[in-house]
Amino acid sequence: MSSARKSPTMADVARLAGVSPMTVSRAFKTDSSVSDATRDAILKAADDLGYVFDSTASSLRSQKTDFIAVTIPSINNANFAETVRGLSEGLKPRGLQILLGYTDYDMAEEERLIEQFLRRRPEAIVVTGGRHTPRARRMLVNAGIPVIETWDLPADPIGHVVGFSNADAVRGMVDHFVSRGLTRIAFIGGDTSRDTRGADRRVGFVAAMRAHGLDATRLIAVGAPPISMREGAEAMGRLVETLPDTQAVICVSDLSAFGALSECQRRGLEVPGRLWIAGFGDYEIAGIAVPALTTINPFPREIGTRTARLILDVMDDRQATPARIVISPELLIRQSTG
Amino acid sequence: MSSARKSPTMADVARLAGVSPMTVSRAFKTDSSVSDATRDAILKAADDLGYVFDSTASSLRSQKTDFIAVTIPSINNANFAETVRGLSEGLKPRGLQILLGYTDYDMAEEERLIEQFLRRRPEAIVVTGGRHTPRARRMLVNAGIPVIETWDLPADPIGHVVGFSNADAVRGMVDHFVSRGLTRIAFIGGDTSRDTRGADRRVGFVAAMRAHGLDATRLIAVGAPPISMREGAEAMGRLVETLPDTQAVICVSDLSAFGALSECQRRGLEVPGRLWIAGFGDYEIAGIAVPALTTINPFPREIGTRTARLILDVMDDRQATPARIVISPELLIRQSTG
DNA sequence: CCAGCCGCGGTTAACGATAACAAATCGGGA
DNA sequence: TCCCGATTTGTTATCGTTAACCGCGGCTGG
Incomplete structure (x- = not known):
């Protein structure tokens, strides 16, 4: 497949180009001062040898890895993927590379990941959510690099925050339903608190219902978070069987909401005629489903682009104190509710 | 946020524990020979100091990074996410970490990513698809590490292959439709060849139709790959307006197929009564949609788990020659087609 | 009773790049 | 012509870990 002899180093390139290794090093940095003629000769020599720059050695000596560590709950989720895209886009121009890991909504796994990542000496670390194991939290506090918690507004943040209130967002939706005259409203979510954002949404639902003096016990919990379309369908089945007079359902995500909608279609229950359904996240399917x-x-x-900008601001000393960037989610009223 | 003094090294831990740095190094490896008492003392000292192992230095000296580089076309795609999950699960037990990047279906971006990744000296590199820029291909050939092309069966592979024939898979679907008596079958896909797997699927469609002596020109191309639900809906709208006698539609993915289905629902076209619709990928939505x-x-x-196993086999010298692992896709007949 | 081996730990140097400092070269104005 | 500052290039030492090798003591088996 290729020659097994070990790959050439800057010293080899330097020898071939007739310069010192330091000059080769300079030729590979865009900013440093090397004459055009020398640089061309060096790049030519490097190309002839098939030289590939060694970031590991560079990182060790310069104490700069250009890694940004990022943990998300799931790699198979369009919303978190969008955050990563925003991050990536904002960091790429600076040559920063994302070290991505997913926790499967498991705090122990998050702890493992954080430890593994910190060993790689990233320039900053971005985590999803504000709840961590005590050891994970300690590691982050002591990491000596910028820490950004996202997708949440932790009461006691570790460092920077770029997020929103999941509870408030759902509260807004409940308020809207109530203002439209509904009272028997249910919530469909997962059956554990693994998904802390999902749990916060339920908390927001319960608080809002109570604030209106309404029954906040129509809670259907099904399966381990993140709950899927299938589980949303299952939950809807259970709901219409146990609480058939329910007027509206708020689901922890659009995926479970679509599952719930599909179950209604299978059972011949009109949406929104017989029942309203709402989701969370504005996934593409929410806009395409019939009814939307x-x-x-x-x-x-x-969230991703703001986090990226924040990281650059901190690295460039434009931001010294912990930032708290609050995103305002938008309620999108569509056909599935009235 | 934390003390700014620079973080402790193995030398500091060694001093505190009263041993040599080498012994500290050994204490951090599971296999090496250190007495339990010494190891405990070292780990205690490390913990007291807040020592964090430096993988960068370790990688440089040992010439082992424990990185596996992986490029996928899109991070926002459940299928590629599943491949990454399979990979990750298979590699984690060995302490191998994935360096993940996405190309946005752009070969120039793939080249950029591959170059960036190779500088990190990964133990192996996994790429999606068999088409690359000449320079990217050259870099992979000369990388001196195992190269695995996935999700495809390249005619002229660089190294190992774990994939399937996109063309053959679609051919099987066309054969099924024809066996059920349909003749006027259309294909919905993207309008460029950026998505080589999508392009291969269209090739398979055309070849199969021609093999049956049928009209293979009902091709709707809409938008840049990967085409979304929205674009699937748009394509379906165009199809029913220009070729209203079409009996069945094969879409390049389940997402566009669902979009097409939703457009039929909006227009009151019965599926499968008036029109059959099929997709590709077995995304969750395909099983939940009504009709499925x-x-x-x-x-x-x-694909991910087999690739992971292959990487381990190569690293352990159980696999010397380039492997060609062929996956057999499964045709799933559901309600949307008869 | 001693050769040989094993378990455990130390010493030295090196992985490949670059920070920090020093020196050589060049061009232009006094 | 000469000197000064800017530009370009070189030298030395180092980032933090570990491969490779060596030494010491204790135990075992012939």
């Missing part, structure tokens, strides 16, 4: 699903857009991409 | 969508499962997770 009412949902909440938390601007996941903006 | 006929599709093809290419076993994306298995």
